[in-house]
Amino acid sequence: MDTVADWFKWLYAAHGINLTIFYDPLDGNRFLRGIGTTLGLSAICIALSMVIGIVGAWVQGARSALLRRLVQGYIQFFRNTPPLIQLYFFYFAVGSLLPRVTDMHGAQVPPVSNITWAIISFSFFAGAFNVEIFRAGIEAVPRATIEAAEALGYSRLKAYIHVVLPLAFRVSLPALNNNLVNLVKTTTLSYAIGVPELLYAAAQIWSEVLNVREMMNVLLISYVAIVGALVLVMNRWERAMRMPGYGV
């Protein structure tokens, strides 16, 4: 471990490339915590946004006009406003209206922390797109297939779970892929409310150590790696779920 640290110290001394994250424990920890936060934030938001998408797409086909309109309103609200403004809205506007709670130090604090607001905001943001993505998949399922399921005695919910969704999901995957990649990149916005994710950690480091160029490169490579890993997993999944003779 020390040899790695020494090599990066040498790199700075000899070539002026200052990568403190490899030899300064404070910066190293901050950077690791940043990667951890970004990965955690992304994973939770991906899971929640997919749940929102699946449920939302089902409700869109509901018999109740009120429910359908509610989902439509939700989609319009979250799709037509920038995610950074949503984040600010939740953190600064909604957050100030909530009642205070007492924390373990006895101080009056808001009940929802900045990272929780980021999860809520990004999940709903990506969820709105996911609803539309799954709807496109559902509409691609032939009417005759659904009628066949109904003829076999499936209820609307059971047909959705066992017949429509598995087929729709396969059609939706490429578009879903795009949206989830976008979601991972959107998590960088949470640095605006002080969530210590990767961009925040890098910005803290470069404004203190003044190695802006080095950290910009580190950031770029980190995100290429994170998004690359996600795309790899999604592509594998797409291939594993391929049904010969169906669709593409």
Added chain:
Amino acid sequence: MLKSLLGVGLAALAATALATGASAQTLDKIKQRGTIVVGIKNDYKPWGFLDPAGKIVGMEIDLAEDVAKRLNVKLDMVPVVASNRMEFLQQGRIDLIIATLGDTAPRRQVIGMVEPNYYAGGTNVLAPKSANLKQWTQLKDRKVCAIQGAYYNRRVTQLYGADLVAFTGIPEALNALQQGNCIAFVFDNTLIDSTLAGGDAKWASYEMPLVTEDEQAWAIAVPLPELNGAYGEFMKKVSIDWHKAGLIVSLEKKWGIKPSPYVQDMHQKHKAM
């Protein structure tokens, strides 16, 4: 695929590390275009802030205007924040920083700090009286609001283990403090002083409870290659002149800033010279 990506990354890293500083003729450039571009703050009352009419005013704006007057050029102000001002100067987007810039050793490697320093401030926190803070050590593991890129962030993290929540701008940080998102706001004691002295009702239940620490000089900054050139020398003379004439002492009075002992000292010293 991975290998080629890594190659591109390393090449970019090497290329940027070799990039050289700005060309060394800022003074000529300023005179030629008839304007000096100064990086200032617009959210740092009363050093640089927006008045009700939307105009940028403040003590440092007055200083910037003084520099422009001495050069007999027009003043062009570019609002900057702590995390971008040094890059702006390095890239030549601005000619001069007068933006509450703390003069630290790492920063001296990157930009030219003009001496003598024109101002000095220390670190303290703004906290609600109900937080009952007495010592810096009480900040351990507590959420403390901060500004991204401020020089004292590192020290407060390392020394006291505070869990900093840093925002890009002062309004966001103050808002988060008022909402209780953090227990205190770590900042320059000078700004906290003037915030509290401003008599705004929303700060009535707030205080500056700790002992001011880590007194740090502020500097105006020029591109590093020119610190000892004509431009740097000119700015040094300007700074000496400010202290000699007592300009900063009178500006403190004008903007209602508590007299800083550092500025008083410098005024006495240079007046005698």
